[in-house]
Amino acid sequence: MAKVLIIENDRIAARDLFEIVESLGHEGVGIAANFEDAKALASEHVPDIALIDIHIDGEKDGIALATELREDHSMALAFLTSHADKQTVAKASAIRPNGYLIKPFDPASVDALVSTALANYDTTQASIDCKRMLESEGPQKSALSETHANRVSDYIDHHLDEHVKIEELAALCGLGESSFTRQFHARFGTSPYNFLITQRIGEAKRLLRNTGWSIADIALAVGFSNQAHFTTTFKKFVEVTPSEYRRLTH
Numbered sequence: 001m002a003k004v005l006i007i008e009n010d011r012i013a014a015r016d017l018f019e020i021v022e023s024l025g026h027e028g029v030g031i032a033a034n035f036e037d038a039k040a041l042a043s044e045h046v047p048d049i050a051l052i053d054i055h056i057d058g059e060k061d062g063i064a065l066a067t068e069l070r071e072d073h074s075m076a077l078a079f080l081t082s083h084a085d086k087q088t089v090a091k092a093s094a095i096r097p098n099g100y101l102i103k104p105f106d107p108a109s110v111d112a113l114v115s116t117a118l119a120n121y122d123t124t125q126a127s128i129d130c131k132r133m134l135e136s137e138g139p140q141k142s143a144l145s146e147t148h149a150n151r152v153s154d155y156i157d158h159h160l161d162e163h164v165k166i167e168e169l170a171a172l173c174g175l176g177e178s179s180f181t182r183q184f185h186a187r188f189g190t191s192p193y194n195f196l197i198t199q200r201i202g203e204a205k206r207l208l209r210n211t212g213w214s215i216a217d218i219a220l221a222v223g224f225s226n227q228a229h230f231t232t233t234f235k236k237f238v239e240v241t242p243s244e245y246r247r248l249t250h
Contacts, residue, residue, distance in 0.1 A: 001163060001223070002026045002114055002193045005047040007065065008080060009033040009057045013103065017051065017080075020110045025225030027165075035060040042069055046166065046177040048193045049076040049117055051101060054092060063088075066095045074181050074191070076117045111229060115236050118193050143186035148173040152184070152192075160200050161223050166192055196223075201237045204230070208246045215242050 004021045006028065008014035018028045029045035032038035034057040042050065050069055054062040066077050078099040079092055098117035101109060144152070151172050156164060169192055170180035184192050200222040207218045219230035234242050 001196070002048040002118060003029050003045060003166060004114065005029050005038070005041055005045065005050040006031045007033070007038045007050060007056055007062060008053040009055070010053070013105070017105050017110065020105060020107050021114070023225075024107060024111050024114070024229055025223075026114060027163075032056075034058040035065050038065055039068065039072075042073055042075070046073065046181065047075055048166070048191060049078065049098070049114060051078050051080055051113075053080040054088060063092050063095060066092075066097065070095065073178065074185060076191075078113055078117045108232075111232055112236075115197075115233050118191065119197070119236065144173060144180075144183045149187050156196055156199055160196075160203055161221050164196055164223070197233065197237070200224070201234060204234060204242065205238070205245065205249075208242055209249045218242065 004026050006014055006017050006021070008017060008031065011033075014031045014033070018031055021028045029047050030041040032041050036058070038050070038052075038056070041047075050066070052062040052066050052069075056062050056065065062079065066079070069075065070077060076098040077095065078101055079097050080101050080103065082103040099113050101113045143149075152169050155169065155172055166177050166181070169184075170177045173180055173183075175183065181192060184195070188195055190198075204218055204222045207213055207221065211218075213221070215231070216227040219227045222230070224230035224233070231241055234245070238245055240248065
């Protein structure tokens with residue numbers, strides 16, 4: 001489950017996208033139509049990914065917004081667009097977005113974008129986050145301590161079937177969400193979301209090998225809202241469907 005911020009000035013499109021995000025089991029943290037509101041929501045909710053329309057209300061466009069979000073936060077970024085000229089595409093590409101979502105939206109494309117963008121979240125950006133933290137907080141706070149890392153890992157392992165929130169994980173370490181996300185990256189080399197999904201897929205593989213549970217039951221047992229979402233995500237990570245994996249391992 002990811003925390004998703006939507007920046008889209010078309011109210012109908014924004015609401016449709018928000019509902020799709022929620023139906024896929026993610027948490028929509030808010031909708032913004034302009035630069036200022038988007039910045040405020042990003043600071044308040046610390047999303048895992050922001051879906052940004054290139055053409056938003058106000059003087060500053062979505063590309064300018066993405067630039068500042070990348071400087072201020074550790075999150076994946078993806079642009080929403082229906083069409084764009086070559087100059088706009090080149091300008092957007094310079095931000096190194098983690099994906100593009102072409103309008104109109106549908107659940108399959110949104111699911112693929114969120115999963116892929118987070119799974120491929122630029123490791124270079126993680127290094128930048130860690131460097132920024134080292135400069136501001138000192139080397140002694142560069143990463144989660146072993147105690148905190150184990151506490152978070154154990155918590156995730158015991159709550160794979162639940163709606164795990166970033167604020168709950170941060171609270172286990174006595175940290176704010178932004179600081180926790182950066183320190184988690186430094187310790188594990190990936191985002192909390194990617195770590196959670198990896199653990200869920202690992203447990204799903206164990207259940208597929210060692211039980212006769214149905215695919216639908218396994219999906220629910222490892223925290224996916226439905227079998228379709230589970231199958232799509234499993235195939236992205238394992239390169240075969242759950243049914244194919246079960247046949248290959250028996």
